[in-house]
Amino acid sequence: MTELGEIVDVIVVGGGPIGLAAAINARMRGLTALVIEPRPGTIDKACGEGVMPGAVAELTALGVHPHGRTIAGISYQNGKRTAEHRFSGDTALGVRRTELHRALTERAAELGVRVEHGKVEAVEQRDGRQSDGDLVGAVSAQLVDGRTIEGRWMLGCDGLLSTVRELVGLATRPRRVRHKDSRRFGIRQHFEVAPWSDLVEVHWAPNAEVYITPVGDTEIGVAVLGRRGTSFEEALASVPALAERLRDAPSASSSRGAGPLLQNTRGQRAGRVLLVGDAAGYVDAITGEGLRLGLAEARAAIECIVGGEPERYEREWRRITRDFRMLTTGLVAAANSPLRRTIVPLAARLPWVYGRIVESLAR
Template sequence: MIDLLIAGGGPAGLATAIHGALAGLEAVVVEPRPTPIDKACGEGLMPGAVRRLHGLGVHVGGQPFRGIRYVDGLTGRSAEGLFRSGPGLGTRRTALQSALAERAAALGVSVLQRRVGEVHQGDGHVTAAGLTARYLVAADGLHSPVRRGLGLSARPADGRPARYGLRRHYRTAPWSDLVEVHWSARCEAYVTPLAPDRIGVAVLTADQAPFAEQLARFPRLASRLAGHEDGPVRGAGPLRQGARVRVAGRVLFVGDAAGYVDALTGEGLTLAVTAAGELVRCVAAGRPQAYERAWRDLSRSYRTLTSSLLWARHRPRLAPRIVPLAARLPRVFTGAVNLLA
């Protein structure tokens, strides 16, 4: 019998499959889309994600970056936090997914191009996509059909507006070896170096408006990028997604399907790859229920810092002070950056 039937062939699903194969488990991935799979995201891997990928034998190319810079979108005032544990890596989402798929294939992981559909749990097994396995791992993204089908999605109750992400590439040389986060009154723009001649720009906002309109809120950045557009705009959201549990019988959730706060701190991929390892460890030890607590423990810093920053972001009096405060307290800002790194 299959040990891990994994719904979703993105980074979280493939990382789970690789962890499983390395632990001696039979893993099968079910994914309806062909490789490579693209997605609107910031495309920056924090140092922790780079180390964990290397530990899995996954090597992906890209452009290293040394830390994070917050920039006031109007005045240009900035604050920098440098990584202490090695560089992060800006890499195309398609390149990352392809590298993960190649490593999974080398370990004998089967990837079937089909949809999961209904999930049925029995005594000692779970059935989905016409296959039977000991466990089903839902790694099927923000709007996880598995999570929704099992009635495990949770709506945020604090009344905060939904946030969305938009991403576009630009054919131009990176002007910095840092990821820049530009702040305006209503949104943030992330500038990530991806190659010697390419950068990615991701905008996070609660306003549903075209990318060009969002970028115009950063006049200095928009002027620098004008005429260098390369490729279409991709979008994702609403970003904030709640999950009631991470373990439901023989179904376990990982990656965005396990619940997501926001992309503001850029820790999503680190959490996904790390959680995938914890999930496999718990299953291999015969203690799948322990994964719930393991997920909560390893995601605590991400959830706390991201929620706190979002809270400040939605306070009109506090939001304009985020960059000046980071500049005034460089050790605190650097400490926060390295906690997430």
């Protein structure tokens, strides 16, 4: 029992898109689910807001249909050269994060997902056996206001700076870095201007990548990825053609930041606690796959719980993220080296290679 009523099957810590998707998956498989989230209302986040075709398919399977702008492919540009590829199958969507959260919240409520607002300060796990010998157990979340929520399983879906990851001993100490500015961060802002392309444009500036994502008929999102200290304004100014397009465009949101993006973990499971999404480990947003991976991980976590094989989750996590981790690690290494200036020319010179990479990201 908990102070809030009957024990729930799955406690989900984190009410962002991945946490809500995990709770929806749980309800669709017949489990009870309760989400713990400290922030009230619609949640925003600094991200590129491009929902790849694979992620659109995951959302559709959950019965979630956010409003957005169709995206037909990806374009790499450096001012002189351009490489672009249009998806061979289904299209992607540019979706404001607030709109995505709204759609997921409505679907979760429709399925009976409970939401409690609070911050987790401790996690306790217990295992034992019933009189018939069956193994039973529970995990509880203690909130800072004194409440206790008890469940059979817990999913840590609380993002890059996960509290759950720390509380269950799966966090790693950050590696020493030679330069303080070597870690990468993201900044995002919206502008009121009609999209001029149906592609996500990635402008490779000298010291940052600038992503342009259509998110509506009269609105685009601009995301900058770079090292600590990267200025949104300076990154934009380093792409003159883009800066000119946006020179008189009204701002449609304030700027938001996220990071550091690289997050290592000791694993993705500790007893009855499974880490999902960014909390489970993350490399970088440079390939724009975070949402697709998180949605697939949420589905896999619930499938492993329902199947009575929680120990299988870490293998599933490695399978789901393997290509992403290899590609992203290599691309970030190139982006932080003298090879950076060759990335767009190589993509333009080898369109079949670039196309295969884009298609792998789209799945």
